[in-house]
Amino acid sequence: MADYKEGIDWLLSNGFIIQGIVCDGLRGMFQLFDNHKIQMCQYHQISIVRRYLTQNPELAASVELWELTKRLTKSKKEDFLHQFQEWEQKWIDFLRERNFDKRTGKSYYVHKRLRSAWLSLKRNMPYLWTFYDYPHAELPNTNNSLEATFADLKTKLRNHNGLSKKHRQLFIDEYFRLKFLHKYPQK
Numbered sequence: 001m002a003d004y005k006e007g008i009d010w011l012l013s014n015g016f017i018i019q020g021i022v023c024d025g026l027r028g029m030f031q032l033f034d035n036h037k038i039q040m041c042q043y044h045q046i047s048i049v050r051r052y053l054t055q056n057p058e059l060a061a062s063v064e065l066w067e068l069t070k071r072l073t074k075s076k077k078e079d080f081l082h083q084f085q086e087w088e089q090k091w092i093d094f095l096r097e098r099n100f101d102k103r104t105g106k107s108y109y110v111h112k113r114l115r116s117a118w119l120s121l122k123r124n125m126p127y128l129w130t131f132y133d134y135p136h137a138e139l140p141n142t143n144n145s146l147e148a149t150f151a152d153l154k155t156k157l158r159n160h161n162g163l164s165k166k167h168r169q170l171f172i173d174e175y176f177r178l179k180f181l182h183k184y185p186q187k
Helices: 002-013 042-053 060-070 077-095 112-127 144-159 165-180
Strands: 021-023 038-040 098-101 106-109
Touching: 038 042, 038 112, 042 060, 042 112, 060 077, 060 112, 077 112, 106 112, 144 165
Parallel strands: 021 038
Antiparallel strands: 098 106
16 A cells, blocks of 8 residues: 555656546555545456356355346446345345354354455445546546556566666656657657
8 A cells, every 4th residue: 555655646746637546446545545536446346246256156146246246337327326226125134144153152144255245346336436426537447458558568578577677667667658658748
């Protein structure tokens, strides 16, 4: 988190205007940058739900939540929120089911992974639609283009793996200068 903060602080101190931040949902990011518009990458949210539910869930509630989640990037905000609320109302009792462990004397939720998927969506919901709520900021709903840029840079660096630290830094600086020169021409 300190690296992200340092990067944002550097950008601000060098005259950049931050329209918003698109992130993968790293814990603490939303609180650290709460003075900026933050868009959680919708594909990362889908991946989080998939990790909890798998791609082929067996429980009916999990199947429905997974099908809804897969439509996240193609849905309108109002439609998705409505469908999510309907799903919650339908399955809330199921989500609250608890069992009692006689050995420990404690109760626990029966459908832990489903609850985790649901709570992740619920907790991140305010950040999944920033691009929609602030169209003038022109934020993307995913960080795919950024990740593609870094994948390309990593490939190029692997092809030049003998570079010293100094030359590696020059390579990275020049890569980004050329990559974004057309987007942000120098004055």
